[in-house]
Amino acid sequence: MMNKYDELTDSELLRYARQILLDDWDITAQLNLKNASIAIIGVGGLGCPVAQILARAGVGYIHLIDHDVIDESNLQRQVLFTHHDVGKYKSQTAKHILENTNSFIKIYATIQKITHDNIADVIDKVNLVIDCTDNFAIRDVINQYCVDNHLPLLSNSAIGEIGQIALFEPDTGCYQCVFGDERGDENNCTNTGVLASTVNIIGSMTAQIALDFLGRHHNPIKHQLLIWQGKTLTLKKLQFHQSKDCPVCYQKQPSS
Numbered sequence: 001m002m003n004k005y006d007e008l009t010d011s012e013l014l015r016y017a018r019q020i021l022l023d024d025w026d027i028t029a030q031l032n033l034k035n036a037s038i039a040i041i042g043v044g045g046l047g048c049p050v051a052q053i054l055a056r057a058g059v060g061y062i063h064l065i066d067h068d069v070i071d072e073s074n075l076q077r078q079v080l081f082t083h084h085d086v087g088k089y090k091s092q093t094a095k096h097i098l099e100n101t102n103s104f105i106k107i108y109a110t111i112q113k114i115t116h117d118n119i120a121d122v123i124d125k126v127n128l129v130i131d132c133t134d135n136f137a138i139r140d141v142i143n144q145y146c147v148d149n150h151l152p153l154l155s156n157s158a159i160g161e162i163g164q165i166a167l168f169e170p171d172t173g174c175y176q177c178v179f180g181d182e183r184g185d186e187n188n189c190t191n192t193g194v195l196a197s198t199v200n201i202i203g204s205m206t207a208q209i210a211l212d213f214l215g216r217h218h219n220p221i222k223h224q225l226l227i228w229q230g231k232t233l234t235l236k237k238l239q240f241h242q243s244k245d246c247p248v249c250y251q252k253q254p255s256s
């Protein structure tokens, strides 16, 4: 799918100069980004800022997956789209915008709703899957797929003024370990509402975690669920571990 690059071009060194200047970010980290591949599922309120930041920062391969079209009511928070885009497909529209933003990277768009039956065909072999959907059933399908294929899963959500982020790896436990079967009502932005800033704060923090993970191979929230409360500007971290009752990931482990 991707060539392995061992250097940055002069144009890339110029483009990413402010990152490479950082004490904690060097050419190796930038090269790691260039060689990284990700799938972003859901190009809405969360997917827009995540995709935009990661494209600008230099993630080499970005696959955008969304079956939906842009609606007038999306424009309040979905920062990649304008009123000219209403009625167009989100993944395709975002692809065109991001290609103009950074021509050094490869971006693919898939217009498809993820299901249990098609996920293996839709998601390529990437280094990181980022779940930006707002639907429990699809989240479960993505979680199962990532566990089965030992893929790291960066999962986020936002509703009202509250947001959550976790980065699941094969040794941390999975989405099901944290949330179990108690998901409450199916609350999403359509029936509950969401403040414009919430999705963009959560999307930006998700991008920060993705950059750290892809560029420096570091999980800054290992075993932690990040919870943001916008009204009080509070960020909490809750510890989690693999659940021995988890039907998704626990039985996948070789018995010792």
Ligand SMILES: [Zn+2]
Residues within 6 Å of the ligand: 173, 174, 175, 176, 177, 178, 242, 243, 246, 247, 248, 249, 250
């Ligand atoms: Zn689990």
